[in-house]
Amino acid sequence: MDASxxxxxxxxxxxxxDRPIEWRLRPAEPADVEAIAELRAIVMRPDLERxxxxxxxxxxxxxxxxxxxxxxxxxxxxxxxxxxxTVRPAEGGRxxxxxxxxxxxxxxxxxxxxxxTLLERIDADRVPVRLNVLQGSAARRLYERHGFTVxxxxxxxxxxxxxxxxxxxxx
Numbered sequence: 614m615d616a617s618x619x620x621x622x623x624x625x626x627x628x629x630x631d632r633p634i635e636w637r638l639r640p641a642e643p644a645d646v647e648a649i650a651e652l653r654a655i656v657m658r659p660d661l662e663r664x665x666x667x668x669x670x671x672x673x674x675x676x677x678x679x680x681x682x683x684x685x686x687x688x689x690x691x692x693x694x695x696x697x698x699t700v701r702p703a704e705g706g707r708x709x710x711x712x713x714x715x716x717x718x719x720x721x722x723x724x725x726x727x728x729x730t731l732l733e734r735i736d737a738d739r740v741p742v743r744l745n746v747l748q749g750s751a752a753r754r755l756y757e758r759h760g761f762t763v764x765x766x767x768x769x770x771x772x773x774x775x776x777x778x779x780x781x782x783x784x
Contacts, residue, residue, distance in 0.1 A: 634690055634723050638730070641685035641697065649685075649697045649711065650676040656713045660747045664769060676711060685711065688727055690718060700731055706740040712752075724752075728759050732775070739777045745770045 641649070650673040661667035681701060688696035696714040700707050709731070714724055735742050744761070746753045748771055760779035765772040 634718065634721060636688060636690050636695070636723060636726065638686040639689055641682040641687050643682050645682070645687055645694065646677055646680045648694050652697065652713045652715065653711065655716065660750050663749060664747060666769065688714065698727060698731065700735070703743065707735050707742045709742050709744040724755055728755065732759060736777050741774050741776050743772065743774045745772050
């Protein structure tokens with residue numbers, strides 16, 4: 614842990630020099646589940662509707678059913694929950710899931726900054742990280758910029774993997 618790292622192992626960051634966003638990660642708490650479930654419904658709705666898969670109840674329940682505060686971080690901007698991300702152990706590596714940002718913060722470099730921080734930690738362990746992204750989602754471009762490649766896909770999901778140290782971590 615260096616001087617810029619907080620007691621919880623996270624560090625604050627700034628993104629997009631022309632539009633700085635002060636952010637930090639904090640450990641999730643069980644009480645965060647409903648706010649994250651609601652954010653998931655908002656963020657995923659356009660892609661799920663496009664794929665004909667949006668269900669008002671199921672989109673929230675899937676988060677509730679798999680929520681793991683132990684492996685989840687809350688992205689905090691201006692003192693408020695602005696997103697979430699889960700990185701959990703998986704056979705032979707890590708699994709990245711439930712990475713959501715409030716729509717008004719998307720496209721401003723925050724997702725890249727958070728992802729870069731997480732990937733630096735995972736790379737230190739020299740293990741691959743996997744994730745799924747919906748077909749046609751703009752998030753796929755974010756993951757590709759950070760070294761993820763397609764491992765498998767079907768009409769709904771694209772499974773991606775990033776090997777340790779794959780590709781430069783964009784700034």
